[in-house]
Amino acid sequence: MNVLAPIVVFTYNRPEHTQRTLNALLMNPLANESDIIIYSDSARTANHKKAVDEVRSYLSEITSFRSIKVIHRDKNFGLAESIIQGITEVLQQSEKVIVLEDDMVVSPYFLEYMNEALEQFVDDDRVISVHGYVYPVDIELPEAFFIRGADCWGWATWRRGWKIFNPNGKYLLDELTRRGLLRFFDFNSTSPHSKMLKEQIKGGNDSWAVRWYASAFLANKLTLYPGRSLVNNIGNDSSGTHCVTSEDFDVGLSKSSINLKNVIVEVSPIALEAFEYYYKKNNSWRKQFINIVLSFLKMNHIKVKTKGWLPPVLHSYIKSFVGIENNTSFEGNYNTWEEADALCNGYGNMDILEKVLSATMKVKNGEAVYERDSVIFDQIEYSWPVLTGLMCAAAQNSGCLKVLDFGGSLGSSYFENRLFLNSLPNFSWNIVEQTHFVVAGKKHIQGKYLRFFETIDDCVQDIKPNAILLSSVLQYLRDPGKIIDTLIKIGSDVILIDRTIVNSNSLNKIYIQHVPSTIYSASYPCYSLSESWLLNRIGKTYDMAADFTSLDFPALRNINSEFKGYIFKKRA
Helix, strand or coil: CCCCCCEEEEECCCHHHHHHHHHHHHCCCCHHHCEEEEEECCCCCHHHHHHHHHHHHHHCCCCCCCEEEEEECCCCCCHHHHHHHHHHHHHHHCCEEEEEECCEEECCCHHHHHHHHHHHCCCCCCEEEEECCCCCCCCCCCCEEEEECCCCCCEEEEHHHHCCCCCCHHHHHHHHHHCCCHHHHCCCCCCCHHHHHHHHHHCCCCCCHHHHHHHHHHCCCEEEEECCCCEEECCCCCCCCCCCCCCCCCCCCCCCCCCCCCCCCCECHHHHHHHHHHHHHHCCHHHHHHHHHHHHHHHCCCCCCCCCCCCHHHHHHHHHHHCHHHHCEEEEEECCHHHHHCCCCCCCCHHHHHHHHHHHHHHHCCCCCEEECCEEECCCCCCHHHHHHHHHHHHHCCCEEEEEEECCCCCHHHHHHHHHHCCCCEEEEEEECCHHHHHHHHHHHCCCCEEEECCHHHHHHHCCCCEEEEECCHHHCCCHHHHHHHHHHHCCCEEEEEEEEEECCCCCEEEEEEECCCCCCEEEEEEEEEHHHHHHHHHCCEEEEEEEEEECCHHHHHHCCEEEEEEEEECC
């Protein structure tokens, strides 16, 4: 690899964000071989001065780059002027540059990707820049690909590329209009880029990025993107001058390097379609309304628990569209599990584990009350029938309760119920999960009452469970009948089933469930189990003591299904 590109970082008044950005950069193996230039903008108002001073104090202490140059602006440039002038200054001295703002957290493979791409395409005039962020789209993208135009969240360019930048927004809009390119500029009319450009011309925003994109688009230049994001923008929390609260852009960082050997220098139709679908989904009027409301809630330190202070009609409206359940979607029905599975990205990726672990650690350490599927709640959502079934098993065994929680994540149900169960004279909660969850659970979560096992056999050999819990798990198993039969043979006193998707038909139906990106980006095959099939299967050995509706989940109505739970007691 040739001489590494200098890194330019633009900062203002967010010391915590700046620290996270630079700490992430330092996790890159190439950081100590890279020169870094940091522009610190001056305070725009007296109220910002303290935070700007905190940023500058922190910048004075950073080390471990090959060289460090901090430039203190003596007046407030504002984001656009600071970036435009800063990049121009650096590219007068260097042939290439890597650009970050103070809210970009990068993967450890970011600098490797940027420098390799800058070297690989240095003489390819079709390519104007390299980008490190990619949207959390719903389909698998190529390892690396090209899109027409340019982008702004963790990027790089050459001196030859930056020469194309035109700061005159009116000229750019007129040219796009004259050439009939507005629809294509807006990703087939799904994105608001032309609206943003018009607002910039009117003075409604000061976006340099939309002008960079327009300049590259008009020149018919391409930007390289990674198939897995190497950048996550942590600034969409209303902390910055030009951002609002939104989780639509949150991504997990790539855990491996990007292979650039076979990338084709042309627009990727797969990626283009994915971008268009993403824009269409996230720029609907419903989504915009929701983001405005959520921004208001967070900026005013109001918990997203609207009942009690919003008018009932508005509360119902927000609940309908903000709730996790209504951001979840199901598609199908598919003929076989394998057919659906081939179209999914699965539940096994490390990004999901990372989010679940982070949320569970907060609960374990007392920083949060309750989590489910990595989402933090401000109060525990008890499943009282499940707790009743657990206490029933304990009562039958003189206060002894040994739970086998199959597919129990990192202990969501344990932490939900521990207040009532930890006082039992003989109690243990034992989770059987995927290997990477078990490894994380043993290392970070396991304790006096909570343990993790990779297989049912391992768990049963260690304990004799008198209660088995299957909470939101049966519908995600390729062969739920086989697991049910295996668990029945254990002979526990009680089998508890909760949050299980069932239908009133005689057949198990197969769908694909898409998890909202606000939780984590995932899709996986999912059964809607025939309730009669399920009851008959377990009813050979157990009697149903009770059934109940376990979640009001409107998204399931589209597939004529519901979330139900059951308490089964072993037949005498």
